[in-house]
Amino acid sequence: MKYFSEPFRVKYSDTDQMGYMHHSNYLRFFENARISWLRDLGVSYKNMEKDGILMPVVASSLKHIKPAFFDDQLYIQIILERLPKASLEFSYVVLNQNEDTICRGYTKLAFLKSNSQKPIRCPDFIYKLFDK
Amino acid sequence: MKYFSEPFRVKYSDTDQMGYMHHSNYLRFFENARISWLRDLGVSYKNMEKDGILMPVVASSLKHIKPAFFDDQLYIQIILERLPKASLEFSYVVLNQNEDTICRGYTKLAFLKSNSQKPIRCPDFIYKLFDK
Amino acid sequence: MKYFSEPFRVKYSDTDQMGYMHHSNYLRFFENARISWLRDLGVSYKNMEKDGILMPVVASSLKHIKPAFFDDQLYIQIILERLPKASLEFSYVVLNQNEDTICRGYTKLAFLKSNSQKPIRCPDFIYKLFDK
Amino acid sequence: MKYFSEPFRVKYSDTDQMGYMHHSNYLRFFENARISWLRDLGVSYKNMEKDGILMPVVASSLKHIKPAFFDDQLYIQIILERLPKASLEFSYVVLNQNEDTICRGYTKLAFLKSNSQKPIRCPDFIYKLFDK
Numbered sequence: 001m002k003y004f005s006e007p008f009r010v011k012y013s014d015t016d017q018m019g020y021m022h023h024s025n026y027l028r029f030f031e032n033a034r035i036s037w038l039r040d041l042g043v044s045y046k047n048m049e050k051d052g053i054l055m056p057v058v059a060s061s062l063k064h065i066k067p068a069f070f071d072d073q074l075y076i077q078i079i080l081e082r083l084p085k086a087s088l089e090f091s092y093v094v095l096n097q098n099e100d101t102i103c104r105g106y107t108k109l110a111f112l113k114s115n116s117q118k119p120i121r122c123p124d125f126i127y128k129l130f131d132k
Numbered sequence: 133m134k135y136f137s138e139p140f141r142v143k144y145s146d147t148d149q150m151g152y153m154h155h156s157n158y159l160r161f162f163e164n165a166r167i168s169w170l171r172d173l174g175v176s177y178k179n180m181e182k183d184g185i186l187m188p189v190v191a192s193s194l195k196h197i198k199p200a201f202f203d204d205q206l207y208i209q210i211i212l213e214r215l216p217k218a219s220l221e222f223s224y225v226v227l228n229q230n231e232d233t234i235c236r237g238y239t240k241l242a243f244l245k246s247n248s249q250k251p252i253r254c255p256d257f258i259y260k261l262f263d264k
Numbered sequence: 265m266k267y268f269s270e271p272f273r274v275k276y277s278d279t280d281q282m283g284y285m286h287h288s289n290y291l292r293f294f295e296n297a298r299i300s301w302l303r304d305l306g307v308s309y310k311n312m313e314k315d316g317i318l319m320p321v322v323a324s325s326l327k328h329i330k331p332a333f334f335d336d337q338l339y340i341q342i343i344l345e346r347l348p349k350a351s352l353e354f355s356y357v358v359l360n361q362n363e364d365t366i367c368r369g370y371t372k373l374a375f376l377k378s379n380s381q382k383p384i385r386c387p388d389f390i391y392k393l394f395d396k
Numbered sequence: 397m398k399y400f401s402e403p404f405r406v407k408y409s410d411t412d413q414m415g416y417m418h419h420s421n422y423l424r425f426f427e428n429a430r431i432s433w434l435r436d437l438g439v440s441y442k443n444m445e446k447d448g449i450l451m452p453v454v455a456s457s458l459k460h461i462k463p464a465f466f467d468d469q470l471y472i473q474i475i476l477e478r479l480p481k482a483s484l485e486f487s488y489v490v491l492n493q494n495e496d497t498i499c500r501g502y503t504k505l506a507f508l509k510s511n512s513q514k515p516i517r518c519p520d521f522i523y524k525l526f527d528k
Contacts, residue, residue: 188328
């Protein structure tokens with residue numbers, strides 16, 4: 001399963017004095033794209049947290065192919081890596097307005113009960129979203 | 133009453149492509165300096181929040197005199213503007229390694245009970261810190 | 265003259281442990297909205313910088329009326345305060361999805377030549393954008 | 397070769413509404429620690445950039461073992477993975493005030509000439525720092 005995020009601009013405050021978008025921003029963009037995908041599938045991450053389920057990132061990796069610059073229009077392709085069990089794994093491709101692949105990434109998320117902070121298995125309603 | 137923060141470096145990720153430290157960082161630095169001052173006075177803001185008191189910023193202003201650059205060593209002077217009542221008002225002077233004043237600022241903080249999110253008067257233990 | 269930004273979501277990484285959007289984000293949002301307004305008026309801030317003109321923020325203020333929360337859809341109204349001369353002054357109103365005014369702000373920007381870092385008067389092509 | 401950073405506090409603005417330090421901050425902390433190590437070895441990254449050498453991050457990974465919380469005192473151990481050639485590889489261990497390992501990371505940096513943006517081999521003065 002795949003999802004393409006809406007395009008979004010690299011903001012001025014995302015740049016650094018090298019003139020590039022600072023590399024720490026990709027992890028934020030991946031998070032934004034995941035949350036948009038869930039919303040698109042009918043799930044509010046905000047409500048999930050209110051219902052007591054947290055999804056912290058437990059591992060990630062990034063490979064930078066080209067820099068991103070101020071005002072670039074980026075969009076993100078998310079790919080579900082496998083059906084979720086104890087964790088949810090996505091890979092990401094970040095493209096710019098020229099369809100250049102500028103970054104590839106990966107994140108692994110856990111499921112936690114917020115009151116106990118204990119790991120749980122993937123909730124059924126999440127599993128069903130991706131089991132198609 | 134006054135407090136001088138420890139000096140700290142402008143981080144690479146704080147810069148923007150203009151080669152300046154991005155102006156939005158000053159509000160973060162003021163917050164860090166306030167929390168250090170409270171710690172210095174024997175109060176843990178972390179524990180205050182656990183005890184149910186929040187101190188959100190309700191107003192602020194900034195005046196930039198000179199830019200700050202990557203690797204600059206800044207420190208912050210905080211001045212209590214008046215004895216706290218319903219709010220806590222500080223002004224700030226940011227200096228660099230050459231003793232240049234680079235920014236002046238002001239923040240006003242409210243006191244809220246975290247369960248009700250209602251404003252309260254300045255707690256006694258905070259008032260006493262500053263009543264000297 | 266006025267401009268209304270596109271609505272945008274409060275991102276997860278914009279929140280803090282108080283459960284609010286951190287107050288330092290407003291200055292970033294104002295910048296994004298200014299740059300969108302300029303783009304809408306036919307001016308690329310990116311190209312302005314390449315052409316040697318910088319527009320640093322020299323003063324700002326914020327007044328917080330209500331908090332913003334994760335996933336809120338905010339939009340920003342920008343008002344030109346007066347015709348630009350040596351500086352460009354805007355005020356801002358931030359509204360959420362319920363049409364609540366949550367924040368009011370102000371910024372003053374200078375014009376600098378990037379090679380000399382010296383202040384200049386408002387360039388003609390900027391003046392004309394706003395002289396209507 | 398190894399380096400231990402100075403301890404530093406998790407800032408309020410680094411937290412998110414989950415009550416954790418947001419995971420995107422680790423890449424910023426690794427950068428800060430690298431720059432401190434270079435300074436400790438007698439090299440100013442600021443001057444390197446002025447001399448026309450950029451060191452962008454080209455790959456990174458993170459593994460989160462425990463969360464970090466507001467006000468935690470963290471420090472970072474950096475390990476040189478191998479002698480630098482076309483790139484510089486470090487691994488990182490982040491520890492908190494209880495000596496818990498909370499995160500492990502890795503970054504790979506390239507060397508670029510800033511005028512041409514072309515990759516170059518590790519400059520001699522950098523190689524010599526680590527060849528001990």
